[in-house]
Amino acid sequence: MLTPLQVDPRAFAKDKVGYFRYGVVDGKVLMTNLVGEHLFVEPDDFRRFLAGQVERAEPLYEALRRRYFVKDDMAVDELAEKLRRKKAFLRHGPHLHAIVTTLRCNHACRYCHASRTDMDAVDTDMSLDTARKVVDFAFTTPTPLLGFEFQGGEPTANWPVIEFVVDYALEKNRYEHKELLLSLVSNLTLMTDEKMRWLVDKGVMVCTSLDGPADLHDKNRGWMEKQSSHAVVTAWMDKFNAEWVRRGFDADLFHVDALMTTTRYSLDRGPEIVDEYVRRGIRSIHLRPLNPFGFAVNTWKQIGYSMDEFLAFYKTTLDYILELNRRGVFIQERLASIFLTKMLTPDDPNYSDCRSPCGSGSAQLAYSYDGTIYTDDEGRMAAHMGNDFFKLGHVDTSSVDEVLRHPTVKALAVASIQEALPACHSCVFSSTCGVQPLHNYMFDGDIFGQRPLSRKCQEFYGVQAYLYHLLSNDTDGSVQRIFRRWTIQRSRPGTTPYAPAAEVSS
Amino acid sequence: MTENQLTTELAERRVRFQVDESVYDLDVIMGSAYLFLDRCYVFLDRVGDRRVQVVLRTRGAASEEELGALAGQFANELLNQALRKQIGEANGRLREYIMARALFSADGPSTIDRLLAELDAEEMASDDLDIPVPWEKPPGA
Numbered sequence: 001m002l003t004p005l006q007v008d009p010r011a012f013a014k015d016k017v018g019y020f021r022y023g024v025v026d027g028k029v030l031m032t033n034l035v036g037e038h039l040f041v042e043p044d045d046f047r048r049f050l051a052g053q054v055e056r057a058e059p060l061y062e063a064l065r066r067r068y069f070v071k072d073d074m075a076v077d078e079l080a081e082k083l084r085r086k087k088a089f090l091r092h093g094p095h096l097h098a099i100v101t102t103l104r105c106n107h108a109c110r111y112c113h114a115s116r117t118d119m120d121a122v123d124t125d126m127s128l129d130t131a132r133k134v135v136d137f138a139f140t141t142p143t144p145l146l147g148f149e150f151q152g153g154e155p156t157a158n159w160p161v162i163e164f165v166v167d168y169a170l171e172k173n174r175y176e177h178k179e180l181l182l183s184l185v186s187n188l189t190l191m192t193d194e195k196m197r198w199l200v201d202k203g204v205m206v207c208t209s210l211d212g213p214a215d216l217h218d219k220n221r222g223w224m225e226k227q228s229s230h231a232v233v234t235a236w237m238d239k240f241n242a243e244w245v246r247r248g249f250d251a252d253l254f255h256v257d258a259l260m261t262t263t264r265y266s267l268d269r270g271p272e273i274v275d276e277y278v279r280r281g282i283r284s285i286h287l288r289p290l291n292p293f294g295f296a297v298n299t300w301k302q303i304g305y306s307m308d309e310f311l312a313f314y315k316t317t318l319d320y321i322l323e324l325n326r327r328g329v330f331i332q333e334r335l336a337s338i339f340l341t342k343m344l345t346p347d348d349p350n351y352s353d354c355r356s357p358c359g360s361g362s363a364q365l366a367y368s369y370d371g372t373i374y375t376d377d378e379g380r381m382a383a384h385m386g387n388d389f390f391k392l393g394h395v396d397t398s399s400v401d402e403v404l405r406h407p408t409v410k411a412l413a414v415a416s417i418q419e420a421l422p423a424c425h426s427c428v429f430s431s432t433c434g435v436q437p438l439h440n441y442m443f444d445g446d447i448f449g450q451r452p453l454s455r456k457c458q459e460f461y462g463v464q465a466y467l468y469h470l471l472s473n474d475t476d477g478s479v480q481r482i483f484r485r486w487t488i489q490r491s492r493p494g495t496t497p498y499a500p501a502a503e504v505s506s
Numbered sequence: 507m508t509e510n511q512l513t514t515e516l517a518e519r520r521v522r523f524q525v526d527e528s529v530y531d532l533d534v535i536m537g538s539a540y541l542f543l544d545r546c547y548v549f550l551d552r553v554g555d556r557r558v559q560v561v562l563r564t565r566g567a568a569s570e571e572e573l574g575a576l577a578g579q580f581a582n583e584l585l586n587q588a589l590r591k592q593i594g595e596a597n598g599r600l601r602e603y604i605m606a607r608a609l610f611s612a613d614g615p616s617t618i619d620r621l622l623a624e625l626d627a628e629e630m631a632s633d634d635l636d637i638p639v640p641w642e643k644p645p646g647a
Contacts, residue, residue, distance in 0.1 A: 001541050002583055009588040019597035034604065071597065076604060083608035090609065422540050426590040452544035
């Protein structure tokens with residue numbers, strides 16, 4: 001975070017230099033503006049600019065002007081409109097509604113964050129009455145896009161609630177006309193052919209956990225059964241994918257997505273993990289670091305690692321992914337694509353954990369099995385660990401207005417507006433980054449935290465620094481070509497159930 | 507702290523020096539100190555009229571050379587923080603105007619959205635990067 005650059009604040013042309021942030025990447029000065037646009041300049045040129053010595057006839061002047069760095073030649077209203085587009089997410093309410101159908105789970109993963117209970121703890125199942133109130137509550141949020149995501153525990157352990165919520169939401173949406181997205185996050189081990197066909201019929205997308213090749217996946221994700229979790233998960237992924245293809249859906253859009261979590265056992269196996277994703281037809285992998293809360297608190301010594309170790313893993317694996325892309329194998333790294341969308345396009349991908357302000361309580365809400373409403377799933381986990389700080393209300397008693405205006409939601413927004421945070425306000429990555437106060441709270445007991453000590457800050461800073469490093473050394477344009485393709489996200493067709501490309505009887 | 511006054515005192519895992527507040531504002535000093543939190547413990551104290559004492563204590567063992575480098579990095583960061591403060595102050599009202607216009611003006615069709623869409627369409631039409639091709643499809647697919 002330090003800036004290894006010699007500057008002289010006395011030589012500053014305050015009438016000519018507009019607002020920007022800066023840092024150093026590979027010996028060049030990286031300048032960024034309020035909407036994430038960037039420019040690399042040589043240190044001597046940077047100092048000339050600061051002193052107001054770049055002449056209008058120079059190509060550098062136009063490059064600086066186009067990025068709104070020249071104060072006395074700035075298209076102010078144009079910049080304001082770009083900022084308006086970049087912050088478009090502020091105009092909508094919570095679009096992601098995570099429903100914890102049960103805490104019961106048949107897995108005991110080493111890093112579990114989900115506060116699971118054993119399979120016989122049916123008192124942690126959501127009731128149908130509560131499920132109905134959750135759907136009613138979610139539909140009153142002021143957002144045109146409404147996504148229900150089933151989580152757990154293992155959500156399919158309480159299958160009747162999934163069926164009810166899907167059917168009730170689809171019926172309700174005949175009158176509400178929102179863009180409705182339904183998704184299930186499942187380990188797939190309780191799946192049946194009948195349930196699979198029902199999910200595909202209803203347009204419910206499926207996301208599972210896949211940590212890599214069989215030995216690695218099974219080591220991380222302990223299952224009560226003696227079978228291989230990997231074998232069961234991948235078999236169901238293949239069946240789902242085949243079913244969508246059989247019904248004429250575009251396989252690039254309709255396939256089981258997966259999330260991977262990096263443990264110590266993953267650190268030297270990045271390419272193998274990527275290969276496993278490619279084999280399963282998955283086009284996006286999110287290299288997610290372990291969060292030392294949930295079960296991971298207890299197993300941290302065994303499976304944890306430093307952020308430096310994670311970033312080394314990330315860089316090696318990203319290099320491999322880029323190499324695959326050069327060879328015509330198309331897979332993207334998800335966190336990179338989020339940052340690249342912020343860096344290279346006029347839009348923001350509205351990723352709740354990486355925006356300013358954060359989306360806890362304003363872009364997403366989580367509903368525990370008993371109907372309690374939390375800022376997000378991490379807030380629910382904090383409650384399970386004994387702290388109700390992130391509880392916003394209950395579907396029995398709270399209105400949407402009360403929840404969205406809850407003091408905790410406001411506090412989290414204040415704690416994540418980067419323009420007002422130490423270090424963030426002048427960080428070169430500020431306009432493309434984001435803060436997650438809940439992570440700060442989990443680590444430090446303080447929603448503000450201290451930036452240089454925050455693992456999330458180290459992760460986001462390290463990843464962005466590496467992306468800019470790759471861009472600054474991209475002499476033949478091949479990296480930029482791949483990166484720009486990663487910023488194009490085709491959305492699946494809107495309101496469910498989806499219309500298949502060719503009707504095939506199920 | 508001017509060039510002639512960067513006098514450091516070294517002790518085990520510790521380097522101490524003073525900064526002149528008539529040269530660097532307190533928020534510049536504190537902004538610099540904040541960025542050192544991941545590498546050392548930082549103590550600030552006012553030891554005289556407009557003089558702030560900075561003590562940096564490393565988390566592990568450190569040689570005299572490393573301690574001297576730490577003080578040097580702090581001095582460099584003071585300059586960068588001072589520059590950042592100038593950039594912020596010189597553009598404060600402009601930033602407020604831009605933010606207010608972006609966030610609080612009436613909803614409606616954005617002219618820049620239209621312009622960007624037109625530009626996108628033009629660029630896509632002659633784009634040798636194959637940007638219109640979904641990223642997960644091989645070029646030409």
